[in-house]
Amino acid sequence: MLTIWGRRNSYNVQKALWAADELALDYRHIDAGGDAGLIDTAEFLAMNPHGRVPVIQDGENIVWESHSVVRYLAATYGRGTLWAEDPGERARAEQWMDWTVATLEREVLAIFWRLVRTPADMQDKKAIAMHVANSARCYALLDDWLAEREWLAGERFTMGDIPAGTTLYRYFEMEIDRPAIPNVRRWYARLSDRPAYQANVMRPFDELRGKLSF
Numbered sequence: 001m002l003t004i005w006g007r008r009n010s011y012n013v014q015k016a017l018w019a020a021d022e023l024a025l026d027y028r029h030i031d032a033g034g035d036a037g038l039i040d041t042a043e044f045l046a047m048n049p050h051g052r053v054p055v056i057q058d059g060e061n062i063v064w065e066s067h068s069v070v071r072y073l074a075a076t077y078g079r080g081t082l083w084a085e086d087p088g089e090r091a092r093a094e095q096w097m098d099w100t101v102a103t104l105e106r107e108v109l110a111i112f113w114r115l116v117r118t119p120a121d122m123q124d125k126k127a128i129a130m131h132v133a134n135s136a137r138c139y140a141l142l143d144d145w146l147a148e149r150e151w152l153a154g155e156r157f158t159m160g161d162i163p164a165g166t167t168l169y170r171y172f173e174m175e176i177d178r179p180a181i182p183n184v185r186r187w188y189a190r191l192s193d194r195p196a197y198q199a200n201v202m203r204p205f206d207e208l209r210g211k212l213s214f
């Protein structure tokens with residue numbers, strides 16, 4: 001049976017859980033990381049030497065790194081749905097996954113850490129403003145792309161929507177200025193209609209406020 005380790009309030013774990021639920025997979029979820037601990041045990045480090053969540057085990061396969069997990073689940077259980085068989089369509093999905101990890105989430109998570117995870121009296125307002133401006137530029141770019149298509153790879157929901165889509169709940173729920181990004185907002189509304197997105201990504205993050213310990 002598929003097992004997924006990782007706390008539900010983790011941005012990266014949410015991608016894995018969202019993908020698994022989109023595919024209607026039967027899996028066992030084990031809380032790990034944060035207050036649940038476990039990630040520094042010898043057993044966990046034998047699965048992921050980086051001591052980070054998410055981690056999945058599926059038969060003899062152990063996979064870590066959230067985008068590798070999403071790709072593995074899509075390739076194994078979502079051929080023709082999350083995993084586009086057409087190389088061009090799949091490349092469009094993958095380019096947005098790679099862009100998200102290399103560019104978008106660095107900015108959005110920097111805001112999240114500096115504004116939500118950092119206690120108010122320790123916050124660096126100048127740095128927050130810089131990451132807010134950089135994020136706005138990233139989403140403006142995404143907004144242009146979405147002007148001509150409903151989903152990131154084109155006409156249907158694929159794994160390509162998962163990483164960037166996971167940033168949206170936090171981005172729209174944080175107390176920051178945002179640019180007008182109507183196409184991103186429409187995409188967000190479409191994602192918000194999906195039960196797997198509601199269940200795994202649209203989770204209030206108040207319990208993480210002021211918490212720098214993990």
Ligand SMILES: N[C@@H](CCC(=O)N[C@@H](CS)C(=O)NCC(=O)O)C(=O)O
Nearest residue numbers: 010011012033034052053065066214
């Ligand atoms: N690049 C990795 C990052 C993994 C990562 O940093 N996970 C965080 C949670 S979002 C973690 O394990 N933090 C330690 C903890 O939760 O205790 C991925 O995409 O999976």
